[in-house]
Amino acid sequence: xxxxDLSGLKCPLPVLRTQKALTGLETGDxxxxxxxxxLATLDLPHFCAEKGHRLLSQETxxxxxxxxxxxx
Numbered sequence: 001x002x003x004x005d006l007s008g009l010k011c012p013l014p015v016l017r018t019q020k021a022l023t024g025l026e027t028g029d030x031x032x033x034x035x036x037x038x039l040a041t042l043d044l045p046h047f048c049a050e051k052g053h054r055l056l057s058q059e060t061x062x063x064x065x066x067x068x069x070x071x072x
Contacts, residue, residue: 001030001031001032001068002021002025002029002030002031002032003031003032003033003034004017004018004021004031004032004033004034005034006018006033006034006035006036006037006040007034007035007036007064008036009035009036009037010037010039011037011039011040011043012043013037014033014035014037014040014043014044015040015043015044015047018031018033018044018047018069019047019051021033022051022053022069022071025071026071027071027072028070028071029070029071030056030068030069030070030071031068031069031071032066032067032068032069033066033067033068033069034064034065034066034067035064035065035067036063036064036065040065040067041058041060041065044058044067044069045058048069048072051072052072053069053070053071053072054069054070054072055067055068055069056068056069056070
């Protein structure tokens with residue numbers, strides 16, 4: 001599974017970089033996205049719902065939030 005570390009990037013960059021990374025994947029492939037942007041906890045789930053991707057998990061560890069997304 002590919003991991004995309006977006007620590008330090010602020011809105012809207014985490015969503016834009018995630019969208020770009022998903023473009024190169026096949027339907028059903030998964031990616032782990034790591035971010036420190038607190039707004040990503042709202043933006044990435046919304047992005048997944050709007051674009052037809054599945055947010056499989058969201059876990060906060062300290063300042064980092066880890067998302068596992070399956071391409072739809």
